Amino acid sequence: MSSDHTRADETDSIDDTDEPLLQVRDLEKYYPITGGLLKKQIGEVKAVDGVSFDVRRGETFAIVGESGCGKTTLGKTIARLHAPTGGSIRFDGRDISALSERDLKPVRREIQVVYQDPTSSLNPRKRIKDIVAEPLVVHDIGTKAERRERVAELLERVDLPEDFLYRYPNELSGGQKQRVAIARALTLNPSLLVLDEPTSALDVSVQAKVIALLEELQAELDLSYLMITHDLSLTKNIADRIGVMYLGKLMEKAPAETLFDAPQNPYTEQLLSAIPIVEESEAAFKPERISIRGETPDPSDPPSGCPFHPRCHRAVDDCSRVEPELVDVGTDHVSRCLLHDEDESEM
Amino acid sequence: MSRTDPILELRDLEVHFDTFDGRARVINDVDITVDEGETVAIVGESGCGKSVTAETIMGMLPQPPGEIVDGELYYKGEELLGDQTAHERVKSESMGMIFQDPMTSLSPVFTVGEMMRDVLTYQGKTNVGWLEIVRNVLGRRDADEAEMRDRSVELLDQLQIPDPEGVLDRYPIELSGGMRQRVLIAMAMLGEPEFLIADEPTTALDVTVQDQILDLLTEQIERENLSMLYITHNLGVARRIADRIYVMYAGEIAEVGTRDEILDEPLHPYSRGLVDSVPKLTEFDRDGIEGLLPDYTDPPSGCRFHPRCPAAMSGTCDVERPPRYELSSGQEVACHLYEDGLSRAEAAEIAAEEIEFDSGAAFEDRPTSEPAQDRSSVKGESAGTTASIDAQTPRSAEDTDE
Numbered sequence: 001m002s003s004d005h006t007r008a009d010e011t012d013s014i015d016d017t018d019e020p021l022l023q024v025r026d027l028e029k030y031y032p033i034t035g036g037l038l039k040k041q042i043g044e045v046k047a048v049d050g051v052s053f054d055v056r057r058g059e060t061f062a063i064v065g066e067s068g069c070g071k072t073t074l075g076k077t078i079a080r081l082h083a084p085t086g087g088s089i090r091f092d093g094r095d096i097s098a099l100s101e102r103d104l105k106p107v108r109r110e111i112q113v114v115y116q117d118p119t120s121s122l123n124p125r126k127r128i129k130d131i132v133a134e135p136l137v138v139h140d141i142g143t144k145a146e147r148r149e150r151v152a153e154l155l156e157r158v159d160l161p162e163d164f165l166y167r168y169p170n171e172l173s174g175g176q177k178q179r180v181a182i183a184r185a186l187t188l189n190p191s192l193l194v195l196d197e198p199t200s201a202l203d204v205s206v207q208a209k210v211i212a213l214l215e216e217l218q219a220e221l222d223l224s225y226l227m228i229t230h231d232l233s234l235t236k237n238i239a240d241r242i243g244v245m246y247l248g249k250l251m252e253k254a255p256a257e258t259l260f261d262a263p264q265n266p267y268t269e270q271l272l273s274a275i276p277i278v279e280e281s282e283a284a285f286k287p288e289r290i291s292i293r294g295e296t297p298d299p300s301d302p303p304s305g306c307p308f309h310p311r312c313h314r315a316v317d318d319c320s321r322v323e324p325e326l327v328d329v330g331t332d333h334v335s336r337c338l339l340h341d342e343d344e345s346e347m
Numbered sequence: 348m349s350r351t352d353p354i355l356e357l358r359d360l361e362v363h364f365d366t367f368d369g370r371a372r373v374i375n376d377v378d379i380t381v382d383e384g385e386t387v388a389i390v391g392e393s394g395c396g397k398s399v400t401a402e403t404i405m406g407m408l409p410q411p412p413g414e415i416v417d418g419e420l421y422y423k424g425e426e427l428l429g430d431q432t433a434h435e436r437v438k439s440e441s442m443g444m445i446f447q448d449p450m451t452s453l454s455p456v457f458t459v460g461e462m463m464r465d466v467l468t469y470q471g472k473t474n475v476g477w478l479e480i481v482r483n484v485l486g487r488r489d490a491d492e493a494e495m496r497d498r499s500v501e502l503l504d505q506l507q508i509p510d511p512e513g514v515l516d517r518y519p520i521e522l523s524g525g526m527r528q529r530v531l532i533a534m535a536m537l538g539e540p541e542f543l544i545a546d547e548p549t550t551a552l553d554v555t556v557q558d559q560i561l562d563l564l565t566e567q568i569e570r571e572n573l574s575m576l577y578i579t580h581n582l583g584v585a586r587r588i589a590d591r592i593y594v595m596y597a598g599e600i601a602e603v604g605t606r607d608e609i610l611d612e613p614l615h616p617y618s619r620g621l622v623d624s625v626p627k628l629t630e631f632d633r634d635g636i637e638g639l640l641p642d643y644t645d646p647p648s649g650c651r652f653h654p655r656c657p658a659a660m661s662g663t664c665d666v667e668r669p670p671r672y673e674l675s676s677g678q679e680v681a682c683h684l685y686e687d688g689l690s691r692a693e694a695a696e697i698a699a700e701e702i703e704f705d706s707g708a709a710f711e712d713r714p715t716s717e718p719a720q721d722r723s724s725v726k727g728e729s730a731g732t733t734a735s736i737d738a739q740t741p742r743s744a745e746d747t748d749e
Contacts, residue, residue: 066553067524173639174393203392203580208624208635215633230553237631260628274558276583278625280611285628291562292555295525311555 020054028086047073049248060225062239070248112185116197118177122169129165135187154183175206195227247307254333264335355381360418371643386575388589396598406434443535447547449527453519460515463499470538502533525556543575594618597651604678634704658701
């Protein structure tokens with residue numbers, strides 16, 4: 001075993017000059033499983049299990065993974081809609097993982113969430129103007145006239161016409177509704193947006209425009225994005241760095257180009273190989289076809305050793321016994337696989 | 348491309364729906380041909396009418412509110428739309444259907460084995476009386492039971508379901524999404540169909556599982572020499588599975604061609620916008636397509652795509668509905684930019700010159716009740732008719748995928 005391997009967590013050391021906006025360290029969110037007459041805890045689901053990453057100022061960090069990998073729980077925990085059961089979340093230099101509801105209120109102005117399905121995230125009984133103004137009301141900001149002005153300005157910012165102010169969500173198309181959800185998220189001038197599958201309910205021709213808007217807003221308002229998605233082709237085009245999650249754990253984390261050009265983790269390889277490409281020319285940009293086995297196992301009863309070993313095309317005997325750690329495999333590039341250690345020792 | 352006789356031919360289909368907002372003229376003059384042993388995909392976005400087309404072929408269109416106004420459906424030369432008994436018979440004898448969401452198309456109160464047994468018992472039968480049902484429930488012989496079980500196990504095994512015997516005794520809720528979809532495919536295969544219709548069967552699945560299901564489906568099709576009509580909004584899936592692709596927009600066929608023709612160099616402005624909008628490993632064009640699907644109760648005159656089309660020609664596209672022009676390669680495009688007999692190279696040149704989506708104002712988000720300013724006459728004129736289809740046709744809920 002080589003001593004070159006530093007624990008990955010330490011590599012994201014805190015640099016005073018350019019401190020990342022968000023620093024997540026060993027974040028855990030466990031849910032208890034209860035059973036029996038007395039509702040005793042009989043187990044736990046490790047929805048987020050020791051996840052560490054940074055979101056730098058002005059960047060888009062994407063979390064990709066299949067359903068049930070814990071990516072949505074991760075987003076909600078970071079926005080402190082859930083309380084973490086372990087680890088730390090440093091936002092703008094301050095640990096927010098254990099703050100009380102009251103102390104969280106100013107933080108909530110800085111971190112906003114846009115959800116996947118605007119039809120369920122917008123209140124159907126409120127007009128657009130009230131939906132977008134609601135954060136101002138909750139935080140008791142501005143007079144009535146000021147609020148109205150802010151809402152009009154936001155609607156214009158997301159390219160919606162002014163007469164939408166008085167409409168209800170059901171009068172809008174999917175893309176328009178998602179623009180309203182984005183406007184609402186921007187109302188309080190946040191610095192971090194958690195985008196949970198923001199375009200996966202939309203048709204591709206509408207998705208393209210919403211993504212263009214998000215990128216425009218990011219450049220203009222200096223926003224940082226934590227984007228949660230299952231669409232790998234999309235992340236390749238819009239993310240600066242990507243973390244791949246599987247069963248609550250980060251399997252690989254790398255700058256977007258590196259992840260697609262030289263994926264190190266077998267799970268990432270499988271994900272990339274399963275991307276359904278549209279144009280023939282894309283074939284050159286994805287790995288050889290790998291025949292993929294099985295499905296994500298039950299998160300309440302994860303496999304021993306490496307969580308991915310039952311489906312892995314590179315699995316060796318040790319994989320079911322030894323749990324791999326995240327190790328450095330390149331610049332700003334970490335991966336969790338036993339084979340990394342072996343490669344190293346062969347050299 | 349060598350063409351054999353079509354196994355399925357849909358001609359001039361026109362389907363209307365009665366809605367609270369008036370009569371929605373949804374499917375307008377749709378022709379679809381599936382040759383023997385061929386897999387054909389219909390691609391298009393939510394609300395374009397692809398599922399309505401599939402339902403019509405399967406004889407499952409809810410009538411009312413739907414109404415088949417015009418059209419013929421030939422299965423191996425036999426007309427079905429005008430003859431419900433023939434449709435029922437052909438459907439149960441030769442067609443299989445795989446739906447999008449296995450959780451809603453499998454019964455939650457029966458085990459997989461019970462459902463498969465019922466399919467085997469009642470397939471090919473119409474108008475089963477209650478007497479027969481009672482007789483079947485009470486008097487099923489053990490030998491038949493065992494035979495049906497063997498057949499079910501064999502199919503589940505073909506679909507690479509681990510422990511098929513055990514799965515037969517489980518309820519759908521006890522299975523994972525991928526397993527349920529495999530069970531659904533197995534059930535569609537039970538009747539030994541010649542023709543499969545699949546309506547977004549992998550949309551609810553993860554990419555790795557989708558990949559497995561597509562492999563299995565391709566395998567089944569090759570082994571049994573099946574023909575298939577595959578409905579999807581995912582162009583990548585269409586590339587994996589289809590020989591030929593129909594692009595649908597607003598209830599009309601925009602373009603037909605081989606998989607590579609459609610996906611590598613689409614000619615219709617809509618197909619081009621659609622293909623361009625998909626994020627790819629090579630690039631991602633963020634221009635999208637301006638505007639919304641038209642209101643089906645008052646569809647645009649001429650070409651239904653003209654209000655959103657960057658190459659629309661005032662005086663032609665808003666007046667005259669384009670016929671499907673056939674290129675020398677056999678590809679067909681319903682667009683006034685082209686004419687019959689052009690070679691693909693010539694057509695591609697026209698497309699490159701004329702079709703340019705720009706990233707200007709988000710027309711998609713223009714008000715739906717007021718005319719937009721600063722649009723050319725063609726576009727401005729129709730802005731008043733664009734409205735979200737979601738609120739107006741009964742299809743939208745099922746069509747909104749993912």
